[in-house]
Amino acid sequence: MNYLLLSDLHSNWEALQAVLRDSQGEYDRILSCGDLVGYGPEPNRTLNWARENVDIVVRGNHDRACCGLEDLEWFNPLARAATQWTIEKLTHQNLDYLRDLPRGPVLVEDFLLVHGSPLDEDEYIASMADASNVFPYLEAGVTFFGHTHMQGGFMWMNGEQYPVSGPSAREAIDERFLDPDYAWLINPGSVGQPRDGDPRAAYSLYDSEKRVLQLRRVAYDTEAVGASMVEAGLPPALGARLNFGR
Numbered sequence: 001m002n003y004l005l006l007s008d009l010h011s012n013w014e015a016l017q018a019v020l021r022d023s024q025g026e027y028d029r030i031l032s033c034g035d036l037v038g039y040g041p042e043p044n045r046t047l048n049w050a051r052e053n054v055d056i057v058v059r060g061n062h063d064r065a066c067c068g069l070e071d072l073e074w075f076n077p078l079a080r081a082a083t084q085w086t087i088e089k090l091t092h093q094n095l096d097y098l099r100d101l102p103r104g105p106v107l108v109e110d111f112l113l114v115h116g117s118p119l120d121e122d123e124y125i126a127s128m129a130d131a132s133n134v135f136p137y138l139e140a141g142v143t144f145f146g147h148t149h150m151q152g153g154f155m156w157m158n159g160e161q162y163p164v165s166g167p168s169a170r171e172a173i174d175e176r177f178l179d180p181d182y183a184w185l186i187n188p189g190s191v192g193q194p195r196d197g198d199p200r201a202a203y204s205l206y207d208s209e210k211r212v213l214q215l216r217r218v219a220y221d222t223e224a225v226g227a228s229m230v231e232a233g234l235p236p237a238l239g240a241r242l243n244f245g246r
C-alpha cells in the first residue's frame with residue numbers, strides 16, 4: 001500500500017494544494033499525524049477536505065484546542081489568538097469531526113501514527129535526547145509522528161541512535177529503505193507551517209510493502225498565504241514566519 005503522510009496542516013489550504021498536486025497518482029490512502037487546524041486562514045476548507053479524503057487522523061493539540069477539548073492557557077499568545085479565531089469560524093460539523101478524532105497511537109498495518117510521541121500525545125520528539133527517551137519503549141518498526149514541525153527524525157540500530165534528515169534546500173526528495181530490524185521515528189514534516197528553516201511544504205510518501213520512505217518538499221506561495229491571514233484578521237507574525245520556515 002502506498003500512503004500519503006501529512007502532518008501539521010494548520011489550515012494552510014495553499015500548502016495542501018501544492019502537496020496534492022506534487023503527489024498526485026502516487027498513493028492509495030492518506031494518513032495524518034494531526035494538527036489539521038490552528039494558525040492558518042482556511043480551517044473549514046481544510047476540514048471539509050479532510051473529512052472526505054483522509055483515511056486516518058490522530059488528533060493534535062491544536063485540534064483539541066479548536067474544539068474546546070483543551071485549555072488555552074498552555075498556548076502562547078499568538079497560538080491562542082489563532083485558536084480563538086478558528087473556534088469562531090468552524091462549522092458545527094467540523095467541530096464534531098475534531099472532537100471525535102482518535103488519540104494516538106493508532107496502528108496501521110505494522111506501523112504507528114502519533115501526534116507527539118507514542119508515550120504522550122503532547123510530548124515533543126525534537127532532539128536526540130528526546131528520541132532516546134522513546135526508543136527503549138519501541139522494539140522495532142516504524143512510528144510516524146508530528147508536533148515538532150521538523151521533517152526527518154531518528155533511527156535506532158543495535159543500541160545506537162542516528163538522525164534522519166529530509167531533503168536539503170536544493171533537493172525535493174530524500175528516499176530511503178526503512179530496515180525492519182531497526183526502529184524508526186519519522187516526522188513526515190509539516191505541510192502548513194514548517195519550522196526546520198525550509199519554507200517549502202513538507203510531506204512524505206511511504207510504500208509499506210517495499211518499506212520505502214520518501215521525505216519531500218514542495219514550494220508554494222507563502223507570501224500570498226501570509227497576506228490572506230492578515231486580511232482574515234489573524235496575527236501578522238503567523239503569516240510572516242511562513243516565509244522563513246521558522
Ligand code: ZN
Nearest residue numbers: 008035062147
Ligand atoms: Zn502543529
